[in-house]
Amino acid sequence: MTSSALNFTLHKKEKHTGARLGTVETPHGSIETPVFMPVGTLATVKSVSPEELTDMNAQIILSNTYHLWLRPGDDLVKEAGGLHKFMNWDKPILTDSGGFQVFSLADTRKIEEEGVTFKSHLDGKKLFLSPEKAIQIENNLGADIIMSFDECPDFNHDYDYVKNSINRTTHWAERGLKAHERSNDQALFGILQGAGYKDLRLQHAKDMISLDFPGYSIGGLSVGESKEDMYEVLDYLTPVMPENKPRYLMGVGSPDALIEGVIRGVDMFDCVLPTRIARNGTTMTSQGRVVIKNAQYARDFTPLDPECDCYTCRNYSRAYIRHLIKTNETFGIRLTSIHNLHFLINLMEQIKEAIREDRLLDFRDEFFLRYYGEVKKSNF
Amino acid sequence: MTSSALNFTLHKKEKHTGARLGTVETPHGSIETPVFMPVGTLATVKSVSPEELTDMNAQIILSNTYHLWLRPGDDLVKEAGGLHKFMNWDKPILTDSGGFQVFSLADTRKIEEEGVTFKSHLDGKKLFLSPEKAIQIENNLGADIIMSFDECPDFNHDYDYVKNSINRTTHWAERGLKAHERSNDQALFGILQGAGYKDLRLQHAKDMISLDFPGYSIGGLSVGESKEDMYEVLDYLTPVMPENKPRYLMGVGSPDALIEGVIRGVDMFDCVLPTRIARNGTTMTSQGRVVIKNAQYARDFTPLDPECDCYTCRNYSRAYIRHLIKTNETFGIRLTSIHNLHFLINLMEQIKEAIREDRLLDFRDEFFLRYYGEVKKSNF
Numbered sequence: 001m002t003s004s005a006l007n008f009t010l011h012k013k014e015k016h017t018g019a020r021l022g023t024v025e026t027p028h029g030s031i032e033t034p035v036f037m038p039v040g041t042l043a044t045v046k047s048v049s050p051e052e053l054t055d056m057n058a059q060i061i062l063s064n065t066y067h068l069w070l071r072p073g074d075d076l077v078k079e080a081g082g083l084h085k086f087m088n089w090d091k092p093i094l095t096d097s098g099g100f101q102v103f104s105l106a107d108t109r110k111i112e113e114e115g116v117t118f119k120s121h122l123d124g125k126k127l128f129l130s131p132e133k134a135i136q137i138e139n140n141l142g143a144d145i146i147m148s149f150d151e152c153p154d155f156n157h158d159y160d161y162v163k164n165s166i167n168r169t170t171h172w173a174e175r176g177l178k179a180h181e182r183s184n185d186q187a188l189f190g191i192l193q194g195a196g197y198k199d200l201r202l203q204h205a206k207d208m209i210s211l212d213f214p215g216y217s218i219g220g221l222s223v224g225e226s227k228e229d230m231y232e233v234l235d236y237l238t239p240v241m242p243e244n245k246p247r248y249l250m251g252v253g254s255p256d257a258l259i260e261g262v263i264r265g266v267d268m269f270d271c272v273l274p275t276r277i278a279r280n281g282t283t284m285t286s287q288g289r290v291v292i293k294n295a296q297y298a299r300d301f302t303p304l305d306p307e308c309d310c311y312t313c314r315n316y317s318r319a320y321i322r323h324l325i326k327t328n329e330t331f332g333i334r335l336t337s338i339h340n341l342h343f344l345i346n347l348m349e350q351i352k353e354a355i356r357e358d359r360l361l362d363f364r365d366e367f368f369l370r371y372y373g374e375v376k377k378s379n380f
Numbered sequence: 381m382t383s384s385a386l387n388f389t390l391h392k393k394e395k396h397t398g399a400r401l402g403t404v405e406t407p408h409g410s411i412e413t414p415v416f417m418p419v420g421t422l423a424t425v426k427s428v429s430p431e432e433l434t435d436m437n438a439q440i441i442l443s444n445t446y447h448l449w450l451r452p453g454d455d456l457v458k459e460a461g462g463l464h465k466f467m468n469w470d471k472p473i474l475t476d477s478g479g480f481q482v483f484s485l486a487d488t489r490k491i492e493e494e495g496v497t498f499k500s501h502l503d504g505k506k507l508f509l510s511p512e513k514a515i516q517i518e519n520n521l522g523a524d525i526i527m528s529f530d531e532c533p534d535f536n537h538d539y540d541y542v543k544n545s546i547n548r549t550t551h552w553a554e555r556g557l558k559a560h561e562r563s564n565d566q567a568l569f570g571i572l573q574g575a576g577y578k579d580l581r582l583q584h585a586k587d588m589i590s591l592d593f594p595g596y597s598i599g600g601l602s603v604g605e606s607k608e609d610m611y612e613v614l615d616y617l618t619p620v621m622p623e624n625k626p627r628y629l630m631g632v633g634s635p636d637a638l639i640e641g642v643i644r645g646v647d648m649f650d651c652v653l654p655t656r657i658a659r660n661g662t663t664m665t666s667q668g669r670v671v672i673k674n675a676q677y678a679r680d681f682t683p684l685d686p687e688c689d690c691y692t693c694r695n696y697s698r699a700y701i702r703h704l705i706k707t708n709e710t711f712g713i714r715l716t717s718i719h720n721l722h723f724l725i726n727l728m729e730q731i732k733e734a735i736r737e738d739r740l741l742d743f744r745d746e747f748f749l750r751y752y753g754e755v756k757k758s759n760f
Contacts, residue, residue, distance in 0.1 A: 044704060044711045050695075072678070072703040080681055080699060088695045298452070301460055315430075315468045319460060323452040324424060330710045331424045 006187030006214045008246050015358040018265030024246050026092045026144035027185045031059045033267035036344045041067050043087040046275045047334045050089045056342040060092035062270040065137050066101035074140035082142030097134045097147035131172040132179040139182050148173045150191040155225035162195045166204040169193050189215040205240050215246040222251040231260050238265035259364050262351050263380050274340035279333050281325035284343045288371045292322045310342035386567030386594045388626050395738040398645030404626050406472040406524035407565045411439045413647035416724045421447050423467040426655045427714045430469045436722040442650040445517050446478035454520035462522030477514045477527035511552040512559040519562050528553045530571040535605035542575040546584040549573050569595040585620050595626040602631040611640050618645035639744050642731050643760050654720035659713050661705035664723045668751045672702045690722035
């Protein structure tokens, strides 16, 4: 650990793809990359305890700046001793900037150079978020890795708008860097935007990279565009990103996109997907998705995934989990959430092993065949 | 452990009250009495895992025959290998008879000597429950202690009705004994009814005791009558109950009633209270109830109960729990549920200690003063 808040060590590049193995060191411990980060929006990974996250080898979790700002308030979290202490999680935490929520959740937003005026999604109260304010909130929350305030335009927003937007996001990034008061123990990442325009994506990457952030996030993807479109952006974007800094693809958590992202050189991912679908009883298994409410599982006394060694699969049957989900018992949601998170974390372990052995493309094909029933085509 | 399903050993009677210490041996382990039993209506103690129940020293849990009959079905539970295996709980389980739910939940019931015809509280489907059917369901579920099918009339129902009702419940008990196919590994308790009428209570106790059940439950209390009325029934009822058999007061779980019940010679209790109030954020602490949603706890970074060593109090603050409950996070409900159950289980530990030292009345007064702010009067 150097005196800076974050240290990244690149251990290996896979022979046939852009995939890599690395270690991110933070004040709350090290993260082996590539990594999937469970999302704990409101200072809790829904239905799951910190001990259960540790048991499934979660290395880092994400929490949401916008949501915590509204409830319980970043000043309260600061008074509690910071997010780690507040939620009883002593491993690394990453907070986003609130930018995405402002653009996806808030009503009647007004975007100006100074910042964004918008209404709370909870009570309609008028709020203002600027790069300085976002960083102040993140400083109060105290996560190990924090994000620069950005605008996240739609993938297909018109060219001229996006061109202005990336410049504004760059200005906001510069202001955020200046406002950041805890660079000794919080690593501030820059977010790369540019929607679906290659020249704007490359321009914005160049501008942001010149600001020398300790890590870079890829924003504006997984917002409704096709996976092909997303992979295409990664294809031309990651090669221009610094090799010696972590690359974080925001909001991505489907198994195929995780694998394709790693292949294209991404190190970090987060997504609410595993816990969100778990609440409806949809689970990810080595044989593909299992929708546990389906009648076929009523008397299925085998584990959710016979190849899984998570708490859920070691102790409970599909029939029991189905019963709990159908009767709206929260313990059922806990069991499916633990399983789904474990599934993605374990997938990352398998991916790392495949990188180590330079067989990631074979692993992808084998995994896709078992999970989706077909070897999906991608240009890698 | 004898060859019968249950063995009760009486270790000590307290000097100044009817309280006693005992051990109930079952095929799934021993229970030190007096004991509070957490309720797991649908084969899960709401929001709490089996491991968390073990951690808080829960010795036995209760599950509901009526609810499991409807969902997922007792035949399914049997096929799963029984309730213990289905829900991953290898310690003792007790099931009620469904009688109470038929009378409290179901619509348009028709009570006849043969059994009860009523409508499901879920979908209005017409159902029929008889003593034989109830025992058959309980045999399929496979709990260590099971209950005889009974009618549970209101505490103030008219005398003549209750007189007929207790006779019917006695007939049903006899039929249940005959129908019981697992007396080797399931102990069938008789339930004593009689509403608020002393002569009927004593008559029914006499009739049921003559049937020589291995244990007796006191039913028809905690159904809306005053606590004074409840204690009065216990005052005259427990002295006529066999000393060498466990006594179970059904549906009682408030701290005062637990203590007063033990004082009157009760060995076993169950109640949904601790988990039900936990879901609204109401908690039981050594200083009385704490309604965690109240604004005064917003920045209270101390534990829920400074004298408590449960998982919740060891790791989380009132401010954090309040935040989770206010944002409807299920982890908050887990934390309050764990705490409340631990509180009652720990209260029973303190009660046992007080019995051991023949100072239960002093303990009661001290506890009431701290918990309720006053020394409540009772005739003991």
